Amino acid sequence: MMTPLALFLALVLGVSAAHKAHSPTRLGAAAARLAGVSLPAGQLLLVLTGGAEAVAALCLVLPVATTAGATTAAALWSAYALALWRRRGEVLDCGCDLVDRPRPVGPGQILRAALLAGLALALAALPAAASGFSAEALLAALGLFALYLGASEILAIPRPAWRKS
Known part of the structure; x- marks a missing residue:
């Protein structure tokens, strides 16, 4: 079965690649x-x-190419x-982020x-998963992705009282 980690990383990469295609002017300047x-x-x-993100995302959902x-x-x-x-x-x-947020x-x-990067390396070190797809893996990956997006929003808070940096 495809692992939730592979699906989660594929989601992050796929959304990132789509975001680059959707906002090339802003993100080209940001990359520069x-x-x-x-x-x-x-x-x-x-x-x-x-x-590269799009290819990596595709590879992550193909069991024979997950390591690549x-x-x-x-x-x-x-x-x-x-x-x-x-x-x-x-x-x-x-x-x-999905929106323009200049900050330190x-x-x-x-x-x-x-x-x-560490999660991707851990996935590369895991034995190859058997081919197949499960609803549970997809739901777990979507849950991780929701947590990832939530953490990104928390990082965007300019000066929260609990952050010292």
């Missing part, structure tokens, strides 16, 4: 700022990463974590990308 390159190079990075998808996803999210770490403290729209790049954004 995040990578420290020119706007045309940022647009190219956006297309390349969006394509997980490895690709881990590489992408590791690169995002590194780029965010390089820009920590800078106020910018990192493109991490902090530990939450960096850890989110690193955690996703």
Whole structure:
């Protein structure tokens, strides 16, 4: 059976790739700022990463290609974590959310990308799952995705009283 983790990571990657296709102007500029390159190079990075995310998402739902998808996803999210770490403290729209939210790049954004990379690496290390699809796996993946989106919204709170950074 397909694992909920593979489906969850595929959802995150698929939504991210679709988001890049839907908002190329905003996210091309965000990619350029995040990578420290020119706007045309940022647009190219956006297309390349969006394509890689889409391919990785597809691989994650194909049992014979799950390891390749997980490895690709881990590489992408590791690169995002590194780029965010390089820009920590800078106020910018990192493109991490579905809406334009310029704010200082902090530990939450960096850890989110690193955690996703770690989950993808863990999935790559798991034995290959048997082919098949279950409603339970899909519901679990959707639940994880809802929690992921909720955590993203919590990270977007500008100055909550409980956050020290």
